Amino acid sequence: MKVSIAQIDIAYGNVSKNYERTANALQKALANHPDVIVLPEMWNTGYALDKLDELADENGERTKNFLSAFAKKHDVNIVGGSCAVKRQGKFWNTAYDFDRKGQLINEYDKVHLFGLMQEDRFIAQGNSESSFEIDGIKSSCVICYDIRFPEWERKLMSSGAKILFVSAQWPDVRIKQWEILLRARAIENQSFVVAANRVGDAPNDHFNGHSLIIDPFGEIIANGCSGQEEIVSAILDLSLVDKARGNIPVFKDRRLDLY
Numbered sequence: 001m002k003v004s005i006a007q008i009d010i011a012y013g014n015v016s017k018n019y020e021r022t023a024n025a026l027q028k029a030l031a032n033h034p035d036v037i038v039l040p041e042m043w044n045t046g047y048a049l050d051k052l053d054e055l056a057d058e059n060g061e062r063t064k065n066f067l068s069a070f071a072k073k074h075d076v077n078i079v080g081g082s083c084a085v086k087r088q089g090k091f092w093n094t095a096y097d098f099d100r101k102g103q104l105i106n107e108y109d110k111v112h113l114f115g116l117m118q119e120d121r122f123i124a125q126g127n128s129e130s131s132f133e134i135d136g137i138k139s140s141c142v143i144c145y146d147i148r149f150p151e152w153e154r155k156l157m158s159s160g161a162k163i164l165f166v167s168a169q170w171p172d173v174r175i176k177q178w179e180i181l182l183r184a185r186a187i188e189n190q191s192f193v194v195a196a197n198r199v200g201d202a203p204n205d206h207f208n209g210h211s212l213i214i215d216p217f218g219e220i221i222a223n224g225c226s227g228q229e230e231i232v233s234a235i236l237d238l239s240l241v242d243k244a245r246g247n248i249p250v251f252k253d254r255r256l257d258l259y
């Protein structure tokens with residue numbers, strides 16, 4: 001399976017510019033003939049949380065139509081990062097994922113909200129699971145701060161998922177933690193981790209990319225280390241998941257009677 005991450009800049013509070021940028025990046029990613037394209041977190045608005053009333057996508061309709069049409073037209077799966085969405089009178093940080101036919105295969109509201117950026121003041125807390133298949137491969141996706149909660153990824157991945165997709169706006173100042181956390185999630189779940197981060201600036205943060213594709217042994221197989229917009233691609237040899245889980249059967253060896 002070939003995956004391509006669209007590591008993009010996100011214009012703070014400028015929705016039309018962000019749709020244009022994302023459309024260009026998706027188009028650019030096609031040059032690698034990927035099976036799946038992955039986007040970062042909150043790519044429609046950035047973290048313009050105090051402007052969500054005016055900016056958030058009503059019921060996610062614009063996002064869903066846009067991603068679904070692209071997936072169908074180009075016969076490509078899309079792990080659509082996440083968008084700021086207005087639903088049931090609340091705001092949500094929501095991921096939408098699509099198969100090659102443009103069918104919505106997963107909808108996930110960010111479960112752990114990031115207090116340091118006051119996300120919990122503006123966004124409603126998600127409660128949904130996140131589980132889907134990409135070309136028959138069980139997968140899951142989480143959003144940014146979620147990766148600090150290994151119990152959550154363990155729960156999601158214990159259904160036999162082989163790929164964990166992560167979409168983020170992870171600031172450069174904590175990028176070493178980003179890499180360590182993601183490599184740990186890959187090693188402990190013996191799965192691929194495909195993690196999309198953004199580049200560029202927001203009012204209080206600088207983002208340097210460092211999108212990562214990591215194998216089930218924790219080795220980095222692709223790294224968006226240019227600090228610029230770029231497409232980060234790798235081929236996932238999914239037999240490595242079975243190899244890792246066969247050598248050291250971590251899921252089987254868990255003490256479910258104790259924890």
Ligand SMILES: O=C(O)CCC(=O)C(=O)O
Nearest residue numbers: 114144145169170171174
């Ligand atoms: O956990 C972190 O350090 C970053 C999290 C974050 O920026 C987010 O969830 O938006």
